[in-house]
Amino acid sequence: MMKALVCVEPGRFERTDRPRPQPQPGHIRIRIGHVGICGTDYHIYGGQQPFLSYPRVMGHELSGRALDASADGRIAVGDLVVINPYLTCGHCHACTIGKPNCCENIGVLGVHRDGGMCEEVLVPEQNAYKAEGLDERAAAMVEFLAIGAHGVSRARLRPGSSVLVVGAGPIGLAAAIFAGIDGAGVTLRDSSASRLQLAAGVLPQARLELVGEEAAQAYDTVFDATGSIHAMNAGLGWLAHGGTYVLLSVVKGDLSFADPEFHKRETTLLASRNALKADFEHVMDCIRRGLVPIERLATHETGFDEAVTNLPLWAADRGTLIKAIIRV
CATH class of the missing domain: 3.40.50.720 (NAD(P)-binding Rossmann-like Domain)
Structure with a gap:
């Protein structure tokens, strides 16, 4: 079993235990290190997110360490990775013309299916990008910057x-x-x-x-x-x-x-909807070059257990907050 944070229903956010994901061909298990809290997460907590079913493990701004190697050799066990949370079908019109960010059948981690406010996730190999030269906290901010x-x-x-x-x-x-x-x-x-x-x-x-x-x-x-x-x-x-x-x-x-x-x-x-792999890569390159003021963006941070208290407080008052990060 692994620990997870679950929005059981609007206004109810709890720490619980869930089964760990099992290995699966074409996928990589990732031990989550840091999770950025998005406006979408606050909306899910507040009950303002349409087309969402509860309970839901939130979290789609994710970084962590690979527990499996990718079949193509891009990612080795232990590599720091950024997760692209947009799970696509690969065969709709948008996917076939190189625009998977607007896939007709898109599923977003933490929204349409359980996300990364937990210890481990399983994602398709193509959704994990090696984050060489970044630290885990910076890597957890790549997704929102890519938007x-x-x-x-x-x-x-x-x-x-x-x-x-x-x-x-x-x-x-x-x-x-x-x-x-x-x-x-x-x-x-x-x-x-x-x-x-x-x-x-x-x-x-x-x-x-x-x-x-x-x-x-x-x-x-x-x-x-x-x-x-x-x-x-x-x-x-x-x-x-x-x-x-x-x-x-x-x-x-x-x-x-x-x-x-x-x-x-x-x-x-x-x-403009979501982001492409090229956008994730561009963001990571700019962070490595010192062009993104990462330290000024990360205004709040919390431990995993403390997030049960802190996320509701931040949802109620974001006046001094830019980006809050959960350490898993």
């Missing part, structure tokens, strides 16, 4: 272009970091002064704007990372003519733009 990196990759930024990121939570910060790495000038906009203060510590070179203030300019590229349909509908107003609007947020509701405003800008509208 932002994927959105930036979709935008194809030009060096020197102007970028506005609306929403200074973890995904917005990730997008801002990788937009800066690509040579863009970055502005962060948020409705929370405390969030902007945290963002200033992560991205001291970025311009900060509080919602309600007049925007400094129109931007070549606007990223929405708010999780608010109202903000997503309003974001077009910050975009320059000829610009690109990238939606990192996924929410219920309908997008509604004034067609004349959309057309006169000849707007490019992009959705």
Whole structure:
């Protein structure tokens, strides 16, 4: 048996025991070392995550040590790995055109099936990436950073272009970091002064704007990372003519733009979902090169047993939190 953290039902988070996963052809068992807590996890705890069945072992931002070697020799027993939590079918249209991040039959660890808030997991070999040169805590932050990196990759930024990121939570910060790495000038906009203060510590070179203030300019590229349909509908107003609007947020509701405003800008509208292996590799390379302020992103940390108390507290008040990490 192994220890696990289970959200039994909304508002009920417990430490329990589960059977350890057994070896399986084409898969690797991984001893989990660290787990990043995502906004999705807080939503599962709060009962705001649709299409989810309880009880659920949460956790999809994962790093750990391989307990099995991969058949192709990429990964040896004991190697530190990052887990790609998006389990794909491999045969739908999206998978066959190289876009498994939007697989028609996707299953996400910790959401659609039990995740990594436990001692061991079993994943397909192709979902484990060797994290050479990283430590376990940094490796547990690769997945959320890859979400932002994927959105930036979709935008194809030009060096020197102007970028506005609306929403200074973890995904917005990730997008801002990788937009800066690509040579863009970055502005962060948020409705929370405390969030902007945290963002200033992560991205001291970025311009900060509080919602309600007049925007400094129109931007070549606007990223929405708010999780608010109202903000997503309003974001077009910050975009320059000829610009690109990238939606990192996924929410219920309908997008509604004034067609004349959309057309006169000849707007490019992009959705960005999950991340690809190339995004994970890019993030790990940037961390190794010292381009990602990992220490400033990891604001909170907890032990495994203490997480039963701490996760509910953080779910109720994330005002001083960027990324919390569980040590398994």
